[in-house]
Amino acid sequence: MGCLDDGRFNVELENGKNNGKDGSAIEDAVKVLLMGLGEDINREGIRKTPLRVAKALRDGTRGYRQKVKDIVEGALFPEAGLDNRVGHAGGAGGLVIVRDIDLFSYCESCMLPFQVKCHVGYVPSSERVVGLSKLSRVADVFAKRLQEPQRLANEVCSALHHGIKPDGVAIILQCTHIHFPDVESVFLDSNHQGLVKILVSAGSGVFENKNADEWADFFSLLKFRGISMEKINFRGSSDMSWCSSQSAKISSKVGPVNPAMVTAAASIIKSLGEDPLRKELRGTPTRFVKWLMNFQNCNFDMKLNGFLNGGIASLDTNKEVELNDKKICSELNLAFWSQCEHHLLPFHGVVHIGYILSDGFSPIGKSLLQSIVHFYGFKLQVQERLTRQIAETISPLIGGDVIVVVEASHTCMISRGIEKFGSSTATIAVLGQFSTDLTTRASFLQGIPSPTSSDQ
Amino acid sequence: MGCLDDGRFNVELENGKNNGKDGSAIEDAVKVLLMGLGEDINREGIRKTPLRVAKALRDGTRGYRQKVKDIVEGALFPEAGLDNRVGHAGGAGGLVIVRDIDLFSYCESCMLPFQVKCHVGYVPSSERVVGLSKLSRVADVFAKRLQEPQRLANEVCSALHHGIKPDGVAIILQCTHIHFPDVESVFLDSNHQGLVKILVSAGSGVFENKNADEWADFFSLLKFRGISMEKINFRGSSDMSWCSSQSAKISSKVGPVNPAMVTAAASIIKSLGEDPLRKELRGTPTRFVKWLMNFQNCNFDMKLNGFLNGGIASLDTNKEVELNDKKICSELNLAFWSQCEHHLLPFHGVVHIGYILSDGFSPIGKSLLQSIVHFYGFKLQVQERLTRQIAETISPLIGGDVIVVVEASHTCMISRGIEKFGSSTATIAVLGQFSTDLTTRASFLQGIPSPTSSDQ
Numbered sequence: 040m041g042c043l044d045d046g047r048f049n050v051e052l053e054n055g056k057n058n059g060k061d062g063s064a065i066e067d068a069v070k071v072l073l074m075g076l077g078e079d080i081n082r083e084g085i086r087k088t089p090l091r092v093a094k095a096l097r098d099g100t101r102g103y104r105q106k107v108k109d110i111v112e113g114a115l116f117p118e119a120g121l122d123n124r125v126g127h128a129g130g131a132g133g134l135v136i137v138r139d140i141d142l143f144s145y146c147e148s149c150m151l152p153f154q155v156k157c158h159v160g161y162v163p164s165s166e167r168v169v170g171l172s173k174l175s176r177v178a179d180v181f182a183k184r185l186q187e188p189q190r191l192a193n194e195v196c197s198a199l200h201h202g203i204k205p206d207g208v209a210i211i212l213q214c215t216h217i218h219f220p221d222v223e224s225v226f227l228d229s230n231h232q233g234l235v236k237i238l239v240s241a242g243s244g245v246f247e248n249k250n251a252d253e254w255a256d257f258f259s260l261l262k263f264r265g266i267s268m269e270k271i272n273f274r275g276s277s278d279m280s281w282c283s284s285q286s287a288k289i290s291s292k293v294g295p296v297n298p299a300m301v302t303a304a305a306s307i308i309k310s311l312g313e314d315p316l317r318k319e320l321r322g323t324p325t326r327f328v329k330w331l332m333n334f335q336n337c338n339f340d341m342k343l344n345g346f347l348n349g350g351i352a353s354l355d356t357n358k359e360v361e362l363n364d365k366k367i368c369s370e371l372n373l374a375f376w377s378q379c380e381h382h383l384l385p386f387h388g389v390v391h392i393g394y395i396l397s398d399g400f401s402p403i404g405k406s407l408l409q410s411i412v413h414f415y416g417f418k419l420q421v422q423e424r425l426t427r428q429i430a431e432t433i434s435p436l437i438g439g440d441v442i443v444v445v446e447a448s449h450t451c452m453i454s455r456g457i458e459k460f461g462s463s464t465a466t467i468a469v470l471g472q473f474s475t476d477l478t479t480r481a482s483f484l485q486g487i488p489s490p491t492s493s494d495q
Numbered sequence: 496m497g498c499l500d501d502g503r504f505n506v507e508l509e510n511g512k513n514n515g516k517d518g519s520a521i522e523d524a525v526k527v528l529l530m531g532l533g534e535d536i537n538r539e540g541i542r543k544t545p546l547r548v549a550k551a552l553r554d555g556t557r558g559y560r561q562k563v564k565d566i567v568e569g570a571l572f573p574e575a576g577l578d579n580r581v582g583h584a585g586g587a588g589g590l591v592i593v594r595d596i597d598l599f600s601y602c603e604s605c606m607l608p609f610q611v612k613c614h615v616g617y618v619p620s621s622e623r624v625v626g627l628s629k630l631s632r633v634a635d636v637f638a639k640r641l642q643e644p645q646r647l648a649n650e651v652c653s654a655l656h657h658g659i660k661p662d663g664v665a666i667i668l669q670c671t672h673i674h675f676p677d678v679e680s681v682f683l684d685s686n687h688q689g690l691v692k693i694l695v696s697a698g699s700g701v702f703e704n705k706n707a708d709e710w711a712d713f714f715s716l717l718k719f720r721g722i723s724m725e726k727i728n729f730r731g732s733s734d735m736s737w738c739s740s741q742s743a744k745i746s747s748k749v750g751p752v753n754p755a756m757v758t759a760a761a762s763i764i765k766s767l768g769e770d771p772l773r774k775e776l777r778g779t780p781t782r783f784v785k786w787l788m789n790f791q792n793c794n795f796d797m798k799l800n801g802f803l804n805g806g807i808a809s810l811d812t813n814k815e816v817e818l819n820d821k822k823i824c825s826e827l828n829l830a831f832w833s834q835c836e837h838h839l840l841p842f843h844g845v846v847h848i849g850y851i852l853s854d855g856f857s858p859i860g861k862s863l864l865q866s867i868v869h870f871y872g873f874k875l876q877v878q879e880r881l882t883r884q885i886a887e888t889i890s891p892l893i894g895g896d897v898i899v900v901v902e903a904s905h906t907c908m909i910s911r912g913i914e915k916f917g918s919s920t921a922t923i924a925v926l927g928q929f930s931t932d933l934t935t936r937a938s939f940l941q942g943i944p945s946p947t948s949s950d951q
Contacts, residue, residue: 084572116540116837118879135879136921137908168879170837172908175915252933259940260900260921381572381626423574423591423624444716452593452628459631460916465592465716477708484715 102183207244380419388447397438440471558639663700836875844903853894896927
């Protein structure tokens with residue numbers, strides 16, 4: 040298979056030698072993108088963003104410059120099988136599974152990172168087993184490229200099959216992609232889905248037939264992860280992409296895109312060692328720019344002011360907590376999307392807002408609060424500033440006493456060599472009574488619900 | 496503070512320049528340790544173990560060669576605070592928390608890795624925030640050393656305080672250490688604890704007082720992790736180590752240790768850039784060798800044979816599953832400890848055993864099955880071989896039809912640059928009817944319980 044015929048990667052390695060040159064090509068492209076978003080590229084927060092993005096992208100796609108052979112060689116160990124008996128025992132014949140390997144990859148359709156929980160199994164043969172960590176390392180080689188879930192599963196499967204030469208290899212990937220938010224529709228639809236999930240598999244040798252007994256064993260040992268054969272997507276190359284950037288709705292809604300930005304995005308793909316003319320990548324620069332344009336630094340103020348003046352009346356679902364003689368109005372779990380200005384990577388999560396209504400003010404409806412959240416979310420942002428801006432906007436509307444808590448997952452904490460998968464970030468802004476009175480603050484904070492496991 | 500006065504680390508960096516020399520000193524030491532365990536250092540499975548151990552240790556203690564200043568510099572960003580208002584908002588004043596950062600460190604008492612779930616908070620001041628990933632990176636600098644939980648918390652706290660100069664820093668660490676198994680007592684006590692957990696904290700500035708309001712906010716946002724001030728250990732330097740290698744019971748039970756092995760372990764500590772004469776490290780080489788001696792390649796066969804001949808009668812807790820006219824006897828969740836022969840790192844978990852009793856054979860008691868598991872566990876092992884050996888030992892005792900499933904966490908999957916924290920490995924060995932009949936196999940596999948969250 041191509042993934043083991045390393046000729047292609049040797050060439051890329053050669054081409055990739057001049058890291059400085061490739062890096063600076065990406066930096067230049069990122070500057071074009073930032074200017075296209077209306078940003079001042081000399082602003083202190085984003086001055087080094089081109090450098091950071093280039094470094095992160097080079098690291099995040101290092102799989103183009105790695106060889107499976109180097110990883111597997113020297114990690115194949117002889118293990119006796121069972122002599123003259125009926126059966127398969129670990130070592131030669133028995134199934135070996137490594138579950139729950141956290142990886143991330145880049146979507147070839149939109150260039151955003153997606154998360155992968157990878158389960159790998161193989162049945163050893165020829166009295167030969169492979170070091171367990173190599174299963175994870177080989178999977179990572181193919182994850183660290185521009186990918187599509189089914190291709191990723193196929194490539195990992197075939198690379199392991201050729202590297203270990205076992206009786207068979209089985210791969211199951213649980214992939215999670217941030218939903219492509221559309222700034223227009225998200226303002227109107229508060230039930231917008233935050234994440235798209237897909238389950239794919241690949242099998243070789245004894246796992247080639249998806250009804251083989253070996254798959255039943257594999258699923259038995261994955262069953263508590265809610266995985267079964269019925270839930271797996273069997274995808275062909277002609278299937279619609281799982282990435283929402285390809286939906287017709289998005290494509291038609293967003294207007295014409297800045298050609299300089301598209302050229303810049305294409306040059307990034309080329310610098311990574313990929314062919315921007317490969318069928319699956321042809322529309323990627325445009326789709327990436329459309330994603331970015333959601334976070335354009337344009338004058339939305341008019342829009343928000345419209346909301347602020349007209350929206351107070353809609354009193355939909357405020358929850359109230361009694362606090363001595365006053366009440367804390369709260370709105371929890373308002374969804375938000377944003378783009379980290381340090382890395383041009385998405386972060387998303389929920390916002391919790393609490394406030395005490397002063398005399399003479401009216402409560403704020405959920406839809407207005409959600410609009411304020413989206414207004415400050417759809418920008419190049421940092422979470423600390425987002426939190427402060429929401430608090431400062433709400434404060435004069437209710438008389439001063441407000442608390443805002445933002446809980447988020449940052450893509451920049453999982454990609455970029457940090458790879459802290461389970462981590463999440465919380466920021467708090469407090470004004471008025473919430474800043475001075477611990478009891479008031481605590482009674483709001485205690486009402487924040489535990490995140491559901493699907494959010495994590 | 497010492498951690499930011501980089502003089503000490505510069506010196507270590509100089510000393511550490513000759514990686515080749517240090518690496519080969521560690522390799523030589525590992526050879527002495529392997530020979531002390533009675534292993535043939537030319538056996539194919541462990542031939543490259545000295546090289547692998549040296550590489551892993553150098554990488555796992557890279558914190559000695561890293562500087563906090565390099566990490567934090569360039570990642571401090573100006574963020575406006577609230578002008579002329581009462582309150583603290585994210586950006587300047589509001590609490591910023593990064594939760595659930597997975598790290599691992601090395602126990603200075605026994606040199607084994609321990610896992611850390613790290614929660615970091617700080618209150619920005621001077622209109623300055625730090626890039627979120629830096630909190631994780633700085634914590635990692637101090638984790639990648641020989642450590643003790645409270646010192647690790649203190650060092651991360653003080654490094655962040657000096658690096659960011661905020662109003663205060665708060666650190667909470669949930670640390671998990673593999674229990675030091677004692678091959679003698681573990682055979683007798685089936686309820687041996689697998690893991691030791693401890694919760695520590697450190698605070699600076701506004702968090703220096705553990706009753707400060709700021710701590711209440713921090714705990715509010717951690718509450719669903721079962722963390723509260725009451726559960727935190729406030730430790731002084733004179734407190735007993737959390738590491739069970741220091742318990743008097745272990746120390747007295749294990750006989751005199753091989754002085755060449757102790758010298759070898761001390762030379763490893765020195766090669767890493769540590770002072771083996773530092774108070775906390777003085778007994779570490781001896782404790783490490785005592786741990787290793789649990790996995791000595793000695794002639795235990797006599798002992799197991801004794802069990803096999805005399806132990807059949809004790810029919811304690813076998814569970815039975817009806818299968819047509821036959822019954823599957825099963826024993827689930829038998830604990831085991833073992834040592835990965837490729838990396839000299841522990842792996843541990845549970846073994847599930849099922850068998851069909853042939854006519855003329857008697858059921859096997861739980862205590863005998865547990866003894867068989869420990870017998871094959873307490874060796875330099877690979878999980879595949881362990882699984883096969885248990886199956887092959889049980890097979891003739893019950894007439895041939897046996898299935899063994901081993902589920903394990905491998906320290907070598909979390910340390911050594913792989914850092915796949917949630918991953919686990921399952922291996923299956925099947926003999927007789929379990930290898931030929933899917934229904935028989937499935938009816939056993941379906942009975943394996945889901946791991947409890949505390950095991951993960």
